[in-house]
Amino acid sequence: MSNTGAMDLAFGVGGKIEKVQVLSAVDKYEKYHVLHGGEEEDRKANYTDMVNKYYDLVTSFYEFGWGESFHFAHRWKGESLRESIKRHEHFLALQLGLKPGQKVLDVGCGIGGPLREISRFSSTSITGLNINAYQITRGKELNRIAGVDKTCDFVKADFMKMPFPDNSFDAVYAIEATCHAPDVYGCYKEIYRVLKPGQYFAAYEWCMTDAFDPSNPEHQKIKAEIELGDGLPDIRLTTKCLEALKQAGFEVIWEKDIAVDSVLPWYLPLDTSHFSQSSFRLTAVGRFFTRNMVKAMEYVGIAPKGSLRVQEFLEKAAEGLLAGGKKEIFTPMYFFLARKPASEN
Helix, strand or coil: CCCCCHHHHHHHCCCCCCHHHHHHHHHHHHCCCHHHCCCHHHHHHCHHHHHHHHHHHHHHHHHHHHCCCCCCCCECCCCCHHHHHHHHHHHHHHHHCCCCCCEEEEECCCCCHHHHHHHHHHCCEEEEEECCHHHHHHHHHHHHHHCCCCCCEEEECCCCCCCCCCCCEEEEEEECCHHHCCCHHHHHHHHHHHEEEEEEEEEEEEEECCCCCCCCHHHHHHHHHHHHHHCCCCCCEHHHHHHHHHHHCCEEEEEEEHHHHCCECCCHHHCCCCCCCCCHHHCHHHHHHHHHHHHHHHHHCCCCCCHHHHHHHHHHHHHHHHHHHHCCCEEEEEEEEEECCCCCC
16 A cells, blocks of 8 residues: 555645645535535536545545555455455456557546556556646656656546547546546546547446435435545436446446445445454544544644544545445446447448
8 A cells, every 4th residue: 555654644635725725625625515505516517626626635645544546446355455456457457458558548547546557567558637736746756656657647637528639549447536527428428539449448437326215315315425525526326327328329348336246345444343454544443543643733733724624524435435335325336348339320
C-alpha cells in the first residue's frame, strides 16, 4: 500500500483548495447531498464543482488509508487486499486483450494506481483522464517514481466532453469512476466516440442492484450515505448502465455483478469487526487512530480546519457501503465488456 504518512495526509488535505478555504469547501460540498438537504438535480447540474471539491478534500485520506488504487476488488481466501486489487486490474486488462504498444485510455483515473499497474502488466501506453488538478499533479509524480512517465500521462478534462479526436484509442476502461457522471448515456457515448472501431471498452461500475427498493427508507438512507461519502450525483441501477451502453451503440459482450461470486465479501476491508494487519488503517483500530490523529493535527494547525469533517463523512460512506454490501442492494463491481462495432451503419 502507499507509504504516505501523517504529514503527507495533513498537507494534502484540500488539494488545490487554499487551506483557509477548506472548511467552507466542506460546507458547500455537504450541502449538495440529501443528508444535508441537497437535491439530485443540483448535484447533476453542478457535478464538476461537486466532484472537484470531493477529490480535493479526500484524495490524501484515500492514499493514506487505501494506497494508490482507490477501488474495491473480488477477493479469494488467503489473498491480501493489495493482491486482490492488482488481480482485479489484471483481470480487466486481460478482458480487453491489451497488447504491447497499444494506446489506452483510463477514464477517471484518480492518481493513477491502476494506470501504472495495467501499463506495466500489458506493456501499453495509457492516458489517464481526470478533471481534478490535484490528483493529476500527484499522479505525475507517482508516474515519475514508478518509471512510467515516458509511456503514461494525464490529461485534465471532463469525461463528458473529452478533448480527443474520434477513433483515438485502441482500448478504453473505467474503474469505479463513471459513477460520477451526471448522465451515463452521455458518458458512454463520448467513450464510444474516442474508441477505435472494433475495439473494446471495459468497466467496473458502482450500482444499486435489483434488490434495491426505492420505497424503502433504510435503502434510501444507505444510498444517500454512499452518495455523500463518495461524491456521486446519483447511483444507477445495473440495468440502467446496460441500457445506456446499448443506446450509445456498443455491442455488450458480457456483463455481470462480479461481487456475487466473490469468496470473501468486497466490503470486508470496511467491516470494523474484521482485523487485517496488511490493511491496518482501514480497521476499527486504524480508523480510531486516524480520526484522533487528524483531530490533533487540525487542533494544532498542521491540518486545515475542516479536515476532521472530511474524515467523518468518509466514515459515514464506509457505513453506507458496508450496509449496502451486506443487504446486497449495492455493488462496486458491476463489470461489463463492450465492443464498438467494426463498421457503423
